[in-house]
Amino acid sequence: xxxxxxxxxxxxxxxxxxxxxxxxxxxxxxxxxxxxxxxxxxxxxxxxxxxxxxxxxxxxxxxxxxxxxxxxxxxxxxxxxxxxxxxxxxxxxxxxxxxxxxxxxxxxxxxxxxxxxxxxxxxxxxxxxxxxxxxxxxxxxxxxxxxxxxxxxxxxxxxxxxxxxxxxx
Amino acid sequence: xxxxxxxxxxxxxxxxxxxxxxxxxxxxxxxxxxxxxxxxxxxxxxxxxxxxxxxxxxxxxxxxxxxxxxxxxxxxxxxxxxxxxxxxxxxxxxxxxxxxxxxxxxxxxxxxxxxxxxxxxxxxxxxxxxxxxxxxxxxxxxxxxxxxxxxxxxxxxxxxxxxxxxxxxxxxxxxxxxxxxxxxxxxxxxxxxxxxxxxxxxxxxxxxxxxxxxxxxxxxxxxxxxxxxxxxxxxxxxxxxxxxxxxxxxxxxxxxxxxxxxxxxxxxxxxxxxxxxxxxxxxxxxxxxxxxxxxxxxxxxxxxxxxxxxxxxxxxxxxxxxxxxxxxxxxxxxxxxxxxxxxxxxxxxxxxxxxxxxxxxxxxxxxxxxxxxxxxxxxxxxxxxxxxxxxxxxxxxxxxxxxxxxxxxxxxxxxxxxxxxxxxxxxxxxxxxxxxxxxxxxxxxxxxxxxxxxxxxxxxxxxxxxxxxxxxxxxxxxxxxxxxxxxxxxxxxxxxxxxxxxxxxxxxxxxxxxxxxxxxxxxxxxxxxxxxxxxxxxxxxxxxxxxxxxxxxxxxxxxxxxxxxxxxxxxxxxxxxxxxxxxxxxxxxxxxxxxxxxxxxxxxxxxxxxxxxxxxxxxxxxxxxxxxxxxxxxxxxxxxxxxxxxxxxxxxxxxxxxxxxxxxxx
Numbered sequence: 001x002x003x004x005x006x007x008x009x010x011x012x013x014x015x016x017x018x019x020x021x022x023x024x025x026x027x028x029x030x031x032x033x034x035x036x037x038x039x040x041x042x043x044x045x046x047x048x049x050x051x052x053x054x055x056x057x058x059x060x061x062x063x064x065x066x067x068x069x070x071x072x073x074x075x076x077x078x079x080x081x082x083x084x085x086x087x088x089x090x091x092x093x094x095x096x097x098x099x100x101x102x103x104x105x106x107x108x109x110x111x112x113x114x115x116x117x118x119x120x121x122x123x124x125x126x127x128x129x130x131x132x133x134x135x136x137x138x139x140x141x142x143x144x145x146x147x148x149x150x151x152x153x154x155x156x157x158x159x160x161x162x163x164x165x166x167x168x169x
Numbered sequence: 170x171x172x173x174x175x176x177x178x179x180x181x182x183x184x185x186x187x188x189x190x191x192x193x194x195x196x197x198x199x200x201x202x203x204x205x206x207x208x209x210x211x212x213x214x215x216x217x218x219x220x221x222x223x224x225x226x227x228x229x230x231x232x233x234x235x236x237x238x239x240x241x242x243x244x245x246x247x248x249x250x251x252x253x254x255x256x257x258x259x260x261x262x263x264x265x266x267x268x269x270x271x272x273x274x275x276x277x278x279x280x281x282x283x284x285x286x287x288x289x290x291x292x293x294x295x296x297x298x299x300x301x302x303x304x305x306x307x308x309x310x311x312x313x314x315x316x317x318x319x320x321x322x323x324x325x326x327x328x329x330x331x332x333x334x335x336x337x338x339x340x341x342x343x344x345x346x347x348x349x350x351x352x353x354x355x356x357x358x359x360x361x362x363x364x365x366x367x368x369x370x371x372x373x374x375x376x377x378x379x380x381x382x383x384x385x386x387x388x389x390x391x392x393x394x395x396x397x398x399x400x401x402x403x404x405x406x407x408x409x410x411x412x413x414x415x416x417x418x419x420x421x422x423x424x425x426x427x428x429x430x431x432x433x434x435x436x437x438x439x440x441x442x443x444x445x446x447x448x449x450x451x452x453x454x455x456x457x458x459x460x461x462x463x464x465x466x467x468x469x470x471x472x473x474x475x476x477x478x479x480x481x482x483x484x485x486x487x488x489x490x491x492x493x494x495x496x497x498x499x500x501x502x503x504x505x506x507x508x509x510x511x512x513x514x515x516x517x518x519x520x521x522x523x524x525x526x527x528x529x530x531x532x533x534x535x536x537x538x539x540x541x542x543x544x545x546x547x548x549x550x551x552x553x554x555x556x557x558x559x560x561x562x563x564x565x566x567x568x569x570x571x572x573x574x575x576x577x578x579x580x581x582x583x584x585x586x587x588x589x590x591x592x593x594x595x596x597x598x599x600x601x602x603x604x605x606x607x608x609x610x611x612x613x614x615x616x617x618x619x620x621x622x623x624x625x626x627x628x629x630x631x632x633x634x635x636x637x638x639x640x641x642x643x644x645x646x647x648x649x650x651x652x653x654x655x656x657x658x659x660x661x662x663x664x665x666x667x668x669x670x671x672x673x674x675x676x677x678x679x680x681x682x683x684x685x686x687x688x689x690x691x692x693x694x695x696x697x698x699x700x701x702x703x704x705x706x707x708x709x710x711x712x713x714x715x716x717x718x719x720x721x722x723x724x725x726x727x728x729x730x731x732x733x734x735x736x737x738x739x740x741x742x743x744x745x746x747x748x749x750x751x752x753x754x755x756x757x758x759x760x761x762x763x764x765x766x767x768x769x770x771x772x773x774x775x776x777x778x779x780x781x782x783x784x785x786x787x788x789x790x791x792x793x794x795x796x797x798x799x800x801x802x803x804x805x806x807x808x809x810x811x812x813x814x815x816x817x818x819x820x821x822x823x824x825x826x827x828x829x830x831x832x833x834x835x
Contacts, residue, residue, distance in 0.1 A: 009513045014525060017566075021529035024562040025536055032557035035550065054553055070693050070774065070783050089693060090403070090774035090785050093746070093755040104553070133551075 034104060039081040042107065049109040055083060056102040064097055076101060076113070085113045092120040172237055175225025176316040179266075182218035182273070183306045185211050189276070189299030193292035205292035209280035212295050215302055216270075216277035223257075223270045226315050230257050236322035239263060239315045245328035245751050247721040255339040256329045261463065261479075262315035264342060268459070269305050271343075271350040275379070276302065279354060286375045293361030294354070301353055304486055312479045328721065328751035337397035345390030345417060349455045351383025352424055356452030359445045360494055363501040368445065373435035376448070378810060380431060384424045385806035391417050392799030403757045403772035405691065405787040407795055410559040415538040416458030419531055423451040426527040433517045436582060440521070442502050447524075449498060453491040454531075460487050466542060515585040519577035526570035533562040571625055571680065574673055575632025579639065597635055601628035615688060622684020629677030633670040640666060668809025675802030682766075682794030690788045695781045705788030707769050708732050709742065714782055722747040724758070727773050727782055731762050739764060744773040744784075766793040 036054045037047065047053065055076055063075035063084075072087045074097075085103050095101065095118065105115035189211035196204035229237045230253050233246050243260045244253060252259075258267040276298040279291065286294075309315070358376040362368040394417065399407045408414065427447040433440045460466075464480035511517050537554045544550055575597060579590035605624025612620065641659035642649045649655045692704035701710040712728045726745035732738050744760035762769040767790045774783025 006511070006513065010521070013513070013522060017522075017525040017529050021533055021562070021566060024565055025533055028537075028558045028561040029540075032555070032561060034553040034555060036552065054551075066775070066777070068695065070695055090772065090783050093757055 036102075038078045039076055039083045040078055042083055043081040047107055049107050052104070052106050054102055054104045055085070055113055055115070056100070057083075059095070059097050059099055059101050061097050076103065083113050084111070085115050087115040087118055089116075089118070091118055095120040171225050171228050172234065172316050172318070175222040175229075176314070178218040178221040178225070179306060179310060179316075182215045182222065182269075183303060183310060185215045185218060186273075186299045186302035186306060189215060190296050190303055191299075193296035196292060197289075202288065205288055208292045208295040208299070211299065212273070212276040212280035215299070216273040219266070219270050219273045219306075222316075223266055226263060226266060227254065227257050229316075230254070230263075233326065235324065235326055236318050236320070237315075238317045238319050241319055241323055241326045243329050244326040245721060246325060247751075248328060248334070249720050251336065251339060252329055252334050255342075256333075258342050259329050259333045259338050262309070262313045264346075265305070265309050265313050265463075266315055267342065268346055268350060269302065269309060271346045272298070272302055272305060272353060275351060275354050279357075279379075287371065289365065290358070290361055290372065290375065293364055294357045297357035297360045298353065301357070301490070304489065308479075308482050308486065312482050325751075328749060331722070331747065331749040331752060331754050331756040332401060334721075334749075335397065335401060337393065337401065341390060341393040341397055343390075344386050344393055348383050348385075348387025348390050348424075349417070349420060349458065351379060351386060352420060352448075352452045352455050354379040355383070355424075355427060355448040356490075356494070359448035360497060362445060362505075363494075363497050366501055366504040368441050368505050370435050370438055373431050373444070374814070377428075377431050377435065380424065380428055380448075381806050381810055384421070384428055385803040385810070387417070387421050387424060388799050388803045388806070391421060392796045392803075396796045399792075400759050400761060400770075403759045403785070405689075405770050405772070405785075405789065407686075407792065410537070410556045412538050413462050415534050416461045419534050419538070420451050420454040420458060422527050422531040422534070423447060423454050426524045426531070427451050429520050429523050429527075433520050437511065437517050439511060439517060440524075441505050443524070445502065445505070446498060447528075449491075449494045453487075453494070454535075456487050456490055460484060461538070512584050514580065514587050516577055516580045516582045518585070519573055519580055522573055523570065523577060526566055526573075530563055530566040530570065533566065534559065537562065568625070571629060571676065574629060574676065575635065578632070578636045578669070578673070593635060593639055594632065597628050597631040600631055601625070612688065619684050619687025622680055622687065626677045626679075626681035626684055629680060630674050633674040633677065636670045636673070637662065637667065663812055663814070665809045665812040665814060668805045668807070668812065670805070671808055672802045672805030675798045675800070675805055678794050678798030678801055680798075682791050682796075682798055685791035685794070686789065688790050689792070692786045694784055694786075695777070696784050697779075697781045702784055702786050703734070704786045705790070706734055707739070707786075707788055708734060708736075709769070709771060709784070709786050711782065711784065714776065714780070717745075719747065721751065722749045724748070725773075725776055727760075727771075727784065729760065729771055729784075731769050740769075742769065742771045744771045746773055746776065763793065766791045766797070768792050 034052055034054055036056060037045075039055070039057050041047075042055070057076040057078040060075040060077040060082055063073075065073045067073065070088060070090065072089075072091060073084065074087075075082050075084050077083075085105075087103065087105075099120065102119040103113065103115035104117040104119075105113055107113050189208050192204050192208040192211065196202060196208075226237075226239070228234075229240050230244055231250070233240065233244055233253070235241050235244075239260060239262050243256050243263075248256065256263075258264040276295060279286075279298065280295060355376055358372065358379070362372055391414075394414075395407050398409070399405070427444065430440050430444045430447055434444045460480075460483045464483050466480065537558050541552050541554050544552060575594055576590060579593045580586075601624045604627045605620050608623045609617070609620035637659055638655065640662055641655045643658065649658060688705075690705040692702050694700075694702040696702060696711040698711050698713050701708050703709075709729045709731050712730055714725060714727045717724050717726055724745040724747045726743050729742045729744070730738060731740050731742055740762045742760035742762045745758045747756045747758055748754070749756070757773055759773075760771040762771075767788070770787040770789055772785045772787075774785065776782050
């Protein structure tokens with residue numbers, strides 16, 4: 001085998017693996033990305049039912065209803081608009097009315113959001129960032145405002161890597 | 170007083186690391202080799218200083234010295250001692266100090282190591298290591314001082330985040346940091362080689378033990394973190410593809426590629442420029458990981474009070490090291506003498522393929538991790554790239570990679586024989602296929618990918634057994650005739666051969682564990698005492714719910730009895746909700762019952778007024794294999810580290826003397 005053909009094989013191998021990786025990324029990008037929406041976005045934009053998305057806001061006061069078999073209904077609000085959420089499963093430890101929450105799931109034709117994942121904060125002094133930003137956009141939340149419980153977020157940071165945002169869940 | 174002395178020791182470490190950085194350069198300019206020796210002594214001195222600083226902070230935590238801000242924010246008098254100790258790194262300042270402690274420890278090890286690293290290379294490596302130490306100590310002193318005082322001192326501290334009050338905190342961060350930071354040595358070696366403009370098999374042999382050590386610890390650290398998240402979060406999942414996990418996975422993948430390309434460089438004197446680039450990329454990914462986790466761009470239990478100056482500082486460090494080293498690479502790499510090209514069908518050829526797939530897989534993880542951040546920065550649009558993305562990018566790249574693992578081992582260096590390799594692998598492939606089909610038939614109607622995964626895992630396990638058998642049997646005329654002879658020869662194989670086979674078998678075990686999760690089941694119900702919930706082959710009966718008290722928490726515990734569907738009792742499980750009054754925070758403690766390598770996993774939900782409790786029950790078949798496999802991988806790496814070759818220098822390529830090929834091709 002000549003030097004030239006060896007080099008050619010090497011380049012071809014690199015090229016094809018690279019093309020495969022790029023192809024896979026582009027393919028996955030088109031189908032598996034979930035967008036974040038606030039209740040106002042849903043009210044204004046008219047999102048097609050069946051779209052998978054992340055809904056973030058505050059759990060509306062007095063909206064939490066526990067049904068049989070761990071079925072839970074609650075409403076997520078950004079004070080301008082409200083979306084009803086249905087969820088079956090265990091709620092996170094720090095899920096509270098009036099607190100920030102992010103729910104991932106599908107918007108159903110009736111306007112009800114069917115969540116399969118509910119994330120709350122992992123610390124008393126923490127608000128999911130997406131929710132904080134969305135509320136700031138509505139002018140309803142200020143840094144260090146009453147929604148922030150502790151004077152200084154003493155969120156303990158472990159040096160580990162995997163506990164991560166899942167602890168919000 | 171101890172606290173102030175600790176602070177002073179840290180400042181001293183800053184000055185010493187500056188000396189460590191400058192001396193090798195001065196030595197090169199003045200041509201006085203005695204100056205190089207100072208770099209080694211400086212590395213030891215910097216370690217001693219940082220160790221003292223770390224001990225001082227630990228002292229403050231253990232004695233609950235609430236005049237120190239860091240202790241106030243993260244400790245409590247009633248916190249058990251183990252969490253007072255591990256709480257030292259359960260916060261931003263302390264964890265950065267641990268980072269630097271390990272960094273200087275590695276520097277001291279390089280300085281003290283008795284292996285035959287050329288003095289010039291060693292000094293330059295220590296110099297680069299000194300620069301890293303300097304920058305990170307500067308970062309701690311200017312933005313994250315763990316020793317700052319509070320006046321007046323409060324009587325009680327805020328306690329540690331309850332999620333972190335777990336033995337996992339004592340083990341996971343140090344393991345992970347040794348891995349992360351260990352790659353700084355590979356990086357320092359690479360940059361030293363670029364500065365020198367020369368690189369050879371001696372370099373490869375010098376750097377390999379460090380890469381291997383870092384890789385072993387990173388493997389264990391990631392596995393430990395995964396297991397911790399699995400039992401602590403009550404979700405029953407073992408990997409979530411979230412950014413903090415990816416931050417540790419990326420250097421691991423790149424480090425794995427580096428490990429394999431270094432072998433090629435050592436054996437065949439090829440892939441030099443590529444290996445140097447990989448060493449730079451691996452540590453760069455460690456730094457990116459540190460940035461992602463520590464800067465607050467991703468909110469997680471790992472991030473801390475988002476102080477913008479810290480994020481900017483880490484970003485500056487990132488740009489300095491990644492930008493600087495890549496610029497140096499672009500400038501100096503053309504000077505490195507390139508090794509020859511080699512046959513595509515050979516062991517080195519298959520290792521190149523391994524590197525290609527690893528780097529491509531690493532790139533998909535990088536894209537999936539950074540894309541949401543970049544998109545938000547550029548357009549303000551918030552998106553989540555979750556498991557579906559990684560399952561459809563990473564997994565298709567990982568499967569061919571796993572298929573070529575035994576193939577590489579079956580091929581000889583230089584010129585491999587496809588036919589002979591295929592013959593050797595045929596047995597593994599056939600047995601794996603039979604196993605896969607048998608499992609598919611037995612579980613007909615279940616998930617299809619699970620039997621495929623079982624077959625793949627079996628293939629890897631048989632493949633690694635074949636590695637040893639084939640090598641022990643020998644080739645051609647010296648082929649062993651009897652089983653006893655094979656056994657004796659196998660025992661005589663170098664430890665690195667056993668290490669490689671063991672590590673590859675570990676990958677197989679992990680794949681088996683992952684594949685078996687296809688059959689995992691879960692159940693959800695509201696239970697009152699006496700009622701049961703069934704999932705998979707097991708039935709859990711709620712016996713009672715009772716309060717109990719821990720050192721710094723109150724707990725409502727649910728006691729469950731697990732029986733088979735036939736009614737035979739297999740064990741008891743307790744799951745609870747703990748409430749930590751000092752933080753006013755509730756945490757669910759999941760209950761685990763280990764049955765062989767499988768687990769029954771119970772997680773407690775809301776406790777209703779009527780005495781009914783929400784309960785989620787998972788059956789996780791063979792789930793422990795995922796982490797045991799990782800431990801086997803790390804053991805393989807450790808075994809390889811004890812190989813004689815790691816201690817002796819690489820053979821010098823003297824013109825008069827041909828390369829001694831006493832060590833059979835690995």
